[in-house]
Every structure is written in C-alpha cells, then in structure tokens.
Amino acid sequence: MRMYTYKGDNRLILGICLAVSTFWLFTMSMMVVTPVMNQTLALPMATLNMAVSMAALIAGVSIVVAGGIADAIGRVKMTKIGIVLSIVGCVCCALTTAETTSLLMIGRVLQGLSAALIMPSSLALINDYYEGAERQRALSFWSISSWGGGGIASFFGGAVASLLGWQWIFWLSIPVAIVALFLIQGTPESKVAVSEGKQRVDYVGLVIFVAGLVMLNLFITRGAEWGWTSLLTLTMAAGFVMLFFLFLLVEKRVSQPLIDLSLFKNTAYNGAAISNFMLNFCAVGAIFVMSSFVQESKGISSFHAGLLTMGYLVTTLIMIRVGERILKTKGPRLPMALGCFLTTIGIALPMLTFLPDVLYLVFTVIGFAVMGLGLGVSATPSTDTAVSGAPKDKVGVASGLYKMASSLGGSFGTAVSGAIYAAVLLVDPSAYTKAGFWGIFANVFIAFLALIIVLICVPKQAARAS
Numbered sequence: 001m002r003m004y005t006y007k008g009d010n011r012l013i014l015g016i017c018l019a020v021s022t023f024w025l026f027t028m029s030m031m032v033v034t035p036v037m038n039q040t041l042a043l044p045m046a047t048l049n050m051a052v053s054m055a056a057l058i059a060g061v062s063i064v065v066a067g068g069i070a071d072a073i074g075r076v077k078m079t080k081i082g083i084v085l086s087i088v089g090c091v092c093c094a095l096t097t098a099e100t101t102s103l104l105m106i107g108r109v110l111q112g113l114s115a116a117l118i119m120p121s122s123l124a125l126i127n128d129y130y131e132g133a134e135r136q137r138a139l140s141f142w143s144i145s146s147w148g149g150g151g152i153a154s155f156f157g158g159a160v161a162s163l164l165g166w167q168w169i170f171w172l173s174i175p176v177a178i179v180a181l182f183l184i185q186g187t188p189e190s191k192v193a194v195s196e197g198k199q200r201v202d203y204v205g206l207v208i209f210v211a212g213l214v215m216l217n218l219f220i221t222r223g224a225e226w227g228w229t230s231l232l233t234l235t236m237a238a239g240f241v242m243l244f245f246l247f248l249l250v251e252k253r254v255s256q257p258l259i260d261l262s263l264f265k266n267t268a269y270n271g272a273a274i275s276n277f278m279l280n281f282c283a284v285g286a287i288f289v290m291s292s293f294v295q296e297s298k299g300i301s302s303f304h305a306g307l308l309t310m311g312y313l314v315t316t317l318i319m320i321r322v323g324e325r326i327l328k329t330k331g332p333r334l335p336m337a338l339g340c341f342l343t344t345i346g347i348a349l350p351m352l353t354f355l356p357d358v359l360y361l362v363f364t365v366i367g368f369a370v371m372g373l374g375l376g377v378s379a380t381p382s383t384d385t386a387v388s389g390a391p392k393d394k395v396g397v398a399s400g401l402y403k404m405a406s407s408l409g410g411s412f413g414t415a416v417s418g419a420i421y422a423a424v425l426l427v428d429p430s431a432y433t434k435a436g437f438w439g440i441f442a443n444v445f446i447a448f449l450a451l452i453i454v455l456i457c458v459p460k461q462a463a464r465a466s
Helices: 009-033 033-040 043-074 075-094 102-129 132-163 169-185 203-228 233-255 261-265 267-297 304-308 310-330 333-348 358-387 394-426 432-457
Strands: none
Touching: 009 033, 009 043, 009 075, 009 102, 009 132, 009 169, 009 267, 009 304, 033 043, 033 267, 033 304, 043 075, 043 102, 043 203, 043 394, 075 102, 075 169, 075 358, 102 394, 132 169, 132 267, 132 304, 132 310, 203 233, 203 394, 233 310, 261 267, 267 304, 267 333, 267 394, 267 432, 310 333, 310 358, 333 358, 333 432, 358 394, 394 432
C-alpha cells in the first residue's frame, strides 16, 4: 500500500540521474585509461586490472544488503551517503601518486560502496514518488543514466585522459555529485514501515561471500604474476572453493539469507540472471582488452580508443525499445537469444587483432556497434524475465540479485580478460597481437555460452507469478 503523498518532480529525477552517473560514467571510465595511468604510477598491469574491477566487485557484493538497509533507515539518507562516499572515493583516486598507490584501491572500494548505496535506493525512490506514466518516464531516465553512462564511459575517459590527464576523470565527478546532493536535498524520507519482526542482515553470509569473491579475484588477476602453481595462488583458489561451499551451507540455515537460493529453482530466472552476468562480463572485458591493445600496440591515444566504442552506446540505446516490442509479441527467448548471438558476432570482430591497422580499426568500430545491438535488444526481455516469474514478496530480492549479476559480471570480465592479456605479455612482452586475440576470445566464448544458456533455460513466453 502506498504511504506517500509527495510527488516527485523533474528536480528529483535529475538529481537521481546525476547520482547514478557518478558510477556508470565517471567510475567506469577507468577501464580505458589503464595504459595512461601505468605511465604515471608504474604499477604492474595485474594491480591496475584489479583496481579497475574492484569498484564493480564491491558494488556487486554489497548491493543486496545495501538495499535492505536503505529500506530500514531511509532511501534518501542512503542515497546521500552514497553520493558523499563517491566524492571521497574520487578524491582518493585523483590524489593517487606513484608513492601513494594504496589511495587508488581505497578510492575504488569507496566508489563501489557508493554505487551499492545509490542504485537500489534511487530505484526505490522512483517507485515511491512517481506513478503511472511519470514512473515509466523516470525509470527510462534512470536506465539512460546507467546504460548511457556505461556506454559513453570509455569515450569520456579517453577524451579526458588525453586532454587533461586521467586524474581529471575523478575531479570532474565531484561537482556532478555535489549538484546531485543539492537537487535531492529536501526530498521527504522514504522507508519501509516495520510491522512484524525486524529485517536482519546476514552478516555471516556477507563476510563469507565477500571474502570468497576477493580470493577469486586475486587468483585471477595475480595468478600469472605470483605463478599459477605457487603456494599463494593455490591458497587463493582453495580458499574460494571452501568459502563457496561454506556460503551455500550457511545460506540454507539462516532465516533471512543474503541470497535467497529458492529463486534459483526457477529455470527462467536462472537463464536471465546467468546470461546477464555473462553479457556484462564479455562486454566490459572486450572493451577493456581492446582499449589496452590499441593503445599499447598501435600507438592510439586513449581518446581515440574510447572513440572506437561509440557505436556501442548509440545502438544499445536505440535497440532497448525494439527489444521491448519483440518481448510483447514474441516472448523473451527470441530477443534474448538474438541479443546473445549479435553480441557474440560483435565481439568476434575486434578479436581479429592480426588484421592490418586500418582494417582492424574498421572491424572494431563495426564490432562494438553490433555488440550494442545485441545488448540493447536483450536488455528489457532479460530484466522482465528475471522479475516476472518471481513471487510478489520476492520481486525486490530477485531484482537485487539480478543487478548484482550485472556488477559482478563487469568486474570479473575485466579481471579475467585482463589477466589473460597480461599473462600472454608476461611470457612474451612483445606479443600484443596474441595477447589481444586471446584476451578478447575469452569474451566471445562467454557470449556464446550465454546464448546456450538462454536457449536451454528461457521459455518462449515468460511465466508470470501469481
């Protein structure tokens, strides 16, 4: 039952969109500027890869818990805290020097926490303070801030790094965050009324989950540097496996688990969530490897590297509504399968690193535009499938897990693809063509697996929960 009489306006929509963009535009811009940062900081590529993936990793593991806490203490308050954390994180990143590289990791962690606080809280505010067509309009702007910000991030990051220096990516985020804070100021608080029982946070599950994913991330990003058979690398791998099974055991026994495992009894939900993870994995991973490859092997600036991906932004935004129309007439499987297929083909084109310079750049531009077609056409059908079959009392949890899959997919796409790229160069520092090929091939393989998952798990017509 709706408890709020306040009606949201354009000021609140703008404030929310600017808050969301502090992560998707500014924070994600770092994936294209690691070669430039390496010249300044002289860090091992594995360390920079981990810094890139850290923000999305922290956001992914924190988002479900953050949404629950926001319901209890207030969505406006949590959004504001998230914006402040974004500002502090940006300051840490911008002030990083070769002597203070720990600031970079601290800043990335804070940026990830910021995203975890802002995304579920801002969506809940839209749900509470807008109705009917106005809600749909507000959600569209929220999606554009997310999809559009992520799509333009590589171009924006490359342009700023080339013209002003990579630190300015973070300095420019601060005034945007301050304006967002100002626009949200004065919005009435929104929270869930406490009835029976108190919402409890599964802190044990959260700690195990975070520790396991950090161990997996370290195994992926640092394994080549440490040695794949070294004690430290094997300890990370064994620790992840042990914590994974411990997590499953704990989640089955607690009354309010961090991740509701019963949702995964729904085959369609599995198909949507897993394919969502995989598509985010391969999209971010492919952009990350391609950007590093063209800058390090072909002498292209970070600005022009970002420019190569602009077709991805345009085609993604165009195809979102197309996917929605296909969903209404043909069901979810067709647009989701088509999206995975187009994404696979699109990523396969920049994989052809052995092509002559000009021809390779042409193939890359076309490839990322085709990838955008695939991601755009599958976006709405995938989201609808994830939530439509969930019980009404678990739609929020299902949505949170689905969004978690997005963030973790991007994080591990960067980590795995970057690790493969760096591992090849570790053996032969001049083998850029081979490193780029295998780094991007991993993403082609994952996109193809997503297609198989969709064909197996997703029904032609989405099942609606009663």
